[in-house]
Amino acid sequence: MFCYQCQEASHGLGCEVKGVCGKTPEVSALQDLLIYQLKGLSHYTTALRVLKIENTEANKFITDSLFMTITNANFDYSRFVARIREGFLLRTQLKATLLQHNVELPLTELLSWSAITSVEMEEIAQYNGVLATENEDIRSLRELVIYGLKGMAAYVEHASNLGYADNETDAFIQRALVATTDDNLSGEELTALVLETGKMGVQVMALLDKANTTSYGNPEITKVNLGVRSNPGILISGHDLKDMEELLRQTEGTGVDVYTHSEMLPANYYPAFKKYTHFVGNYGGAWWSQVTDFETFNGVVLFTTNCIVPPRKSATYVDRVYTTGSSGFPGFKHIAGGEEGKPKDFSALIKHALSFASPTEIETGEIIGGFAHAQVFALADKIVDAVKSGAIRKFFVMAGCDGRMKGRSYYTDFATKLPKDTVILTAGCAKYRYNKLPLGDIGGIPRVLDAGQCNDSYSLVMIALKLKEVFELNDINELPIAYNIAWYEQKAVIVLLALLYLGVKNIHLGPTLPAFLSPNVAKVLVDNFGIAPIGSVDEDMKLFLN
Ligand code: FSO
Ligand code: SF4
Numbered sequence: 001m002f003c004y005q006c007q008e009a010s011h012g013l014g015c016e017v018k019g020v021c022g023k024t025p026e027v028s029a030l031q032d033l034l035i036y037q038l039k040g041l042s043h044y045t046t047a048l049r050v051l052k053i054e055n056t057e058a059n060k061f062i063t064d065s066l067f068m069t070i071t072n073a074n075f076d077y078s079r080f081v082a083r084i085r086e087g088f089l090l091r092t093q094l095k096a097t098l099l100q101h102n103v104e105l106p107l108t109e110l111l112s113w114s115a116i117t118s119v120e121m122e123e124i125a126q127y128n129g130v131l132a133t134e135n136e137d138i139r140s141l142r143e144l145v146i147y148g149l150k151g152m153a154a155y156v157e158h159a160s161n162l163g164y165a166d167n168e169t170d171a172f173i174q175r176a177l178v179a180t181t182d183d184n185l186s187g188e189e190l191t192a193l194v195l196e197t198g199k200m201g202v203q204v205m206a207l208l209d210k211a212n213t214t215s216y217g218n219p220e221i222t223k224v225n226l227g228v229r230s231n232p233g234i235l236i237s238g239h240d241l242k243d244m245e246e247l248l249r250q251t252e253g254t255g256v257d258v259y260t261h262s263e264m265l266p267a268n269y270y271p272a273f274k275k276y277t278h279f280v281g282n283y284g285g286a287w288w289s290q291v292t293d294f295e296t297f298n299g300v301v302l303f304t305t306n307c308i309v310p311p312r313k314s315a316t317y318v319d320r321v322y323t324t325g326s327s328g329f330p331g332f333k334h335i336a337g338g339e340e341g342k343p344k345d346f347s348a349l350i351k352h353a354l355s356f357a358s359p360t361e362i363e364t365g366e367i368i369g370g371f372a373h374a375q376v377f378a379l380a381d382k383i384v385d386a387v388k389s390g391a392i393r394k395f396f397v398m399a400g401c402d403g404r405m406k407g408r409s410y411y412t413d414f415a416t417k418l419p420k421d422t423v424i425l426t427a428g429c430a431k432y433r434y435n436k437l438p439l440g441d442i443g444g445i446p447r448v449l450d451a452g453q454c455n456d457s458y459s460l461v462m463i464a465l466k467l468k469e470v471f472e473l474n475d476i477n478e479l480p481i482a483y484n485i486a487w488y489e490q491k492a493v494i495v496l497l498a499l500l501y502l503g504v505k506n507i508h509l510g511p512t513l514p515a516f517l518s519p520n521v522a523k524v525l526v527d528n529f530g531i532a533p534i535g536s537v538d539e540d541m542k543l544f545l546n
C-alpha cells in the first residue's frame with residue numbers, strides 16, 4: 001500500500017505497511033481501486049454531459065464514493081467490494097447510453113478493466129494507486145486535486161441530503177477526475193486546476209451553508225451543557241445534520257437523551273434543534289478521544305461520517321456503535337440510507353440505547369459557541385468598535401482539525417499565550433485544543449468565537465470579507481487577521497484551497513506540512529501564497545504580532 005493523504009502519514013512520508021489511522025493494506029488497495037474506477041466513470045459522465053445528458057445516479061455514486069475514501073470514514077472491506085461491483089454496473093449503463101448516441105470512447109485500460117473477485121480487485125489496485133504517477137510533482141498536484149475533491153464530496157453529500165444539489169459541482173468533480181488521468185497536462189495546467197478546485201470549494205461550502213441555515217436556522221450564541229442527565233443516551237458524531245435531525249425526531253418521547261460528540265457539537269447552535277428537550281448537550285472531546293469517551297458514555301453511539309478510530313482490543317463499546325451514510329467499520333452495525341425521500345430508520349439503535357444505563361459524567365459546565373456569519377454580523381458594531389478602540393488588537397483564525405499527534409499541544413499553548421487583546425476565530429474540531437480553557441472575553445465578546453464545523457470555515461471567510469468592507473480595505477490581507485490553521489484530513493484540504501482561491505496569504509499550516517506536497521509544489525505554495533509551517537509557539541507569536 002501507499003497512502004499519504006492525511007497529516008498522520010507515516011514518518012511524514014506515507015503509510016506503506018498499514019495506515020497509522022488503522023487502515024489495512026487491503027482496504028487501502030480497494031480505496032485506490034475505487035478512485036481509479038471513479039476516474040473511468042468520469043470519462044463516461046463527462047462525455048455524456050457534452051450530449052447534455054446528466055446521470056444523477058452516477059453523480060451520487062461518484063461523490064459518495066469519494067467521501068468513503070476520506071481518512072477515518074470507512075474501514076469496511078466488504079463495503080468497498082460491493083461498491084466497486086456497483087461501479088461496474090454503472091459503467092455498463094453509462095457506456096450503453098453513450099452508444100445509443102453513437103459515441104464510443106476508446107477502450108483504454110482505465111475504461112475496460114474488470115475484476116470479479118476481491119482478490120482480483122486487490123491485484124489490479126497494485127498498479128493503479130498513487131504511485132502509478134511517476135513524476136513526483138505531477139503526482140503531488142494530481143493528488144492535491146483529488147484530496148480537495150474528496151473534501152468537497154463530503155460537503156456535497158451533506159448538502160444533497162438536505163435537498164441542495166448543483167450539477168455544476170458534479171460536472172467539475174468529474175472533469176477534474178478526468179484531468180488527473182491526462183498525461184498531456186503540464187504542471188502549470190494542474191496548478192490552475194488546484195486553484196479552480198479551491199474556487200469550487202467556496203461554492204460548495206456556500207451551498208452547504210445555505211442548506212444548513214435554510215433547513216435549521218442561523219446558528220446563534222449558545223451555551224452548550226457538558227454534563228449528563230440520568231436517562232440512557234445516544235452519542236452522535238460526525239458532520240451530517242440531516243442525520244442529527246432524524247435522530248432527534250425519532251428519539252423524541254422515547255426516554256432516550258441525545259448528546260453530540262466531536263464535530264457534531266455545532267448542532268447545539270441551530271435553533272431547529274434547540275427545541276428538543278431531550279437534546280442534552282455535548283459529551284467528550286475531539287474525534288480521537290472517542291476511545292475513552294465511548295467507554296464512559298455507556299450508551300449507543302452513531303457515526304454519521306468520519307472520524308472513526310479503530311477500537312482498542314480492550315474496548316467494551318464495539319457492539320453498541322452504529323455507522324450510517326459513507327462511514328463504516330467492520331464490527332459496527334451499519335444503518336443504510338432510507339429509500340429516496342424516506343427518512344432513515346433509527347429504531348433499532350433507539351431500542352438498543354434503552355437497554356443501557358445513563359452516561360458517566362466526565363465533566364460539567366458549559367462552553368459557548370454559535371458564532372457563524374449571521375450571528376457575528378449581528379454583533380458587527382460591537383466588534384468593529386472594539387477593533388477601532390484597540391480593545392481587540394488582532395484576530396487569529398485557528399480553524400481546522402484536531403488529531404492525536406503530541407505536537408498538537410502547540411495549539412493549546414498558542415491559545416493560552418495569546419495576549420488578552422486578541423480573539424480566536426475557529427471552526428472544525430481544532431477547537432477542542434482550547435475551547436474549554438478559561439480565556440475570558442473582551443467587553444462581552446468571548447475570546448474564542450466558534451463558527452461551527454470545518455465547513456463553517458466559510459463563515460470565517462464571510463466575517464473577514466465583512467470586516468474588509470466595514471474598514472474599507474482593498475485586500476483581505478490588510479485586515480488584522482492571522483491564519484494559524486491545523487489540518488488533518490481532506491476536508492481541511494478543500495478548506496485550505498478555498499482560502500487560497502480567495503486570496504488569503506501567509507497561512508501557517510501545522511502541525512506538519514502535507515506529505516503529498518513535493519518540494520517543488522510546496523515551493524509554489526510558499527512563493528505565491530506565503531504558506532509556512534509552524535515553528536515554536538514563542539517564535540510564531542512574535543512573528544504574528546509584529
Ligand atoms: Fe475533524 Fe475528522 Fe471536521 Fe475532519 S472530526 S478531522 S477536517 O473529519 O472534518 O474537523
Ligand atoms: Fe496513512 Fe493517513 Fe493514509 Fe491512513 S489516511 S493510511 S494514516 S496517510
